Structure formats: C-alpha cells, structure tokens
Amino acid sequence: MKHIISIKDFGKEEIDSLLARAGAIDAAPQNQKTLDGKQVALLFFEPSTRTRMSFASAVARLGGTTITVDSVEGSSISKGETLADTVRVVSSYVDAIVLRHPKEGAARLASEFASVPVINAGDGAGQHPSQTLLDLYTIRQSMPLKNIHIGLLGDLRYGRTTHSLAYALSNYNVTIHTIAPPTLELPESLVDELHRRGCTVQEHADITDIIPNLDVIYTTRIQRERFPDAASYYNVAESYRITPEILDERKEGMIVLHPLPRAGEIDPRVDELPCARYFEQARNGVPVRMAMLEEVI
C-alpha cells in the first residue's frame, strides 16, 4: 500500500513519472475513469478552498465519488476522538483518504493507522506534496526542470510550500535565490540540507538585484501576524510586492508563480502579463491530483 505523505519520500524518477502522468491526463482529461466505483474520503480538518475542491474534482473526473468532512466541528474530533481512531474508522468506508490537518505530522500518523492509502493534503506548517508537484508541473510546462534559476520571495521561514518546493527542486540541479525580510529567511537547517544535496542557494536583500537572472519567481504571502505592528508589516510587504515595473527587467520566458491565496503580494496589473502563471498553476492542481490518486489507489 502506497501513501503520499511528503515530497521527501519521492526520488527524481518518481516525480518525473507522476508529472508525465499528469501531463497525459491533462491532454485527455475525459478519457480517465480509473477510479470507477471507488470512493475517497476528503478529511479536511482545516479550511481549504483550492486543495479540497481540486481533489474533489480530480476524484470525480476519474469516475470516483467522495465523502467529505470539512471542519473539526463537523467531526467526532470535536468530541475528543483521536485522529488515529477517526482514520481507522474511515478506512473501513473508503478506498483512500485525503487528509488536511492543522498538526504537523498528522498525515504520517494517519498512514500508520489507516488500512487504505493516505494522501497528505497539507499538515500544519509541514508538508503539502500535492502543491509541490503542481508547482513543478507548472514550471515544467514552461521550461525543462534543470539548470534553472528560481527566486523564492516572501515569508520563507514559515511557508511550507517554499520549503517543499526547494527540497524537490534540489533533484534538478537548480540555483535557488532567496529574497526574504529579516527573520523570515529560509531556515538554516533547510539551507544546509539543500547544500548537502548539491543545490546552490544565494541570499538577496532586494529582488531588483537578481530579477534579470531569474527563470521563475515563486512568491508567497507575508503574514501580518509575524510583525509587531501594522506599520512595520506594510513597510516590509511593500518591498516584496511584484509589480509590472519590477518585471520590466525580467528575462524572456520568465514566469511568476504563487500558491494562492494572494493578499497584495502581486499587483493585479501583473495578471495581464504573459509571465503570470498563478491561475494556471491553481488549475494544474486537478490533473496533478488525478495522477496522485491513480498512483495510490
């Protein structure tokens, strides 16, 4: 039985294989009925729009059906039931479980107690492998996944998407440029790990210093609660905002990604530029998650 818990569980060949399968699905989405007669539980104990709906769409497009929990209040966890018990019980109803949970490591725990495959749809500030795979898929639509320069911009300390993406990209001989406010830099332990995996990581204070060299800008939300007051937040947030003027210096073929939701990190005028790929990135969640579901069921 195969689970999908962390991007770290995947080698380069497995990632390439999943992305290729997502590409094949994308090319002929109506021809896939590989989950015909199968049922998937979507256990979302934390709010989510894109991830939950795209998994639901992916299951339906594969011919399967879903049963859903979309809040702690709507589940027996509110009565004190452990996640381990919930997962054991739900396993007896369905063919796979997709889990979103506020605690880090929840999906790993679920995989230890479930009798069906578990897919991690995000656990706290920890892992979110389907997001990473769709990020890679979106980059691969525009350029080969090798020898690229990618800028990671925003809150890099607490952003799980950038952590997982950086780790996954270290399979592909890329150069990672980090651009983050002080105290929100990529964790040192992750930078050390990326170096050990042969990845080059360069830190920058200002995106304008590096933008002409970048093939990809991956920007993330800077969370207001990380700052002592609103004024210091707005000062920092403004410095990490992507605008058409900043993008004037971009390399031809460069793309801008964002895991969404955005909260001012990208000027809406950027939406009209050909480099804006974040809505395409969100759309790619469906074929990528279809490939993941096929992989485990």
Place this chain on the structure above:
Amino acid sequence: MEDKPQGLLISPIKDGTVIDHIRAGAALTVLRMLGITGQTEEELSIATNVTSMTCGQEGKKDIVKVSNRELSKEEVDRIALISPKATINIIRDYIVAEKKGVETPKLLYGIIKCTNSGCISNANEPIKSAFEVTEAGLHCLYCDTVITTDIESHII
C-alpha cells in the same frame, strides 16, 4: 559472609549494572532516561563529579550502580545521547561479567519530546514520539523538526 573491598566511594555491588564514565553531572538524567525513579524498586548508588584520571581535561565523571538488575543494551544505548563515553559493566557475584560501551541508537521512540508544539506527537494521540538520529541532530519523523541543542531538556 562475603568479603567486600573497603574504602571505596561506593561499595561494589554483588549483582547488577554499573554505568561508569557518565558525563559529570548527568547521572540523574541517566536515571530518568532509564525510567528509574524514587517510586521504582531498584537499589541505587549514585556518585557525581567523581575525580577520574580517564575523563579528559575536566577529570570528573558520574557513576550509577543499579543492584539486582541487568539493564538491556537498548536501555543503556539511550545514554549515548547525553554521554557517549559511558561504559556499561554487568556485575555478577562481584565480578565484571560483561563490559561494553554505549552506542548511539539510529531511532528513538518515546524518549524525546518534540520541541514543535504543533507536532502531532505532542497531541493526544496513541503514538510515541519518533526521532531519527542524524549528523544534523535529532530528526522528528512526524514533523521534520531537527533538535540540535539542549537534548537533555527534551527527554521525556
């Protein structure tokens, strides 16, 4: 009646385990790691900050003697986390029957509390904490937190 050597800081034990060359000041932590408390039945002798010619520049060590109980290798290997130079002597009838060093285990279950309050291992779930011992530190197998310093204070 058996003769016992006299004049030592702690009397020899007839049967049991002697953990020697414990890092000075770490004896009580060692007992905690072994689950030995004032409520358990073991007969104990503990010496701390004992002068030793074989303990490097500091020249101090701790010793723990547990009578009538032979600790398993797995039990004592946990001690390597805080005192990698400790030695284990299994005593039978006043004689050292086995002598061995400690080895750092590769995996630790239920010994260390994860420092990440958001980790599922700190929630009310029927699991033990799980850590892999790596060069970088102790790696939580649930949430990927790596503990690099002050390991003693995270021992359950």
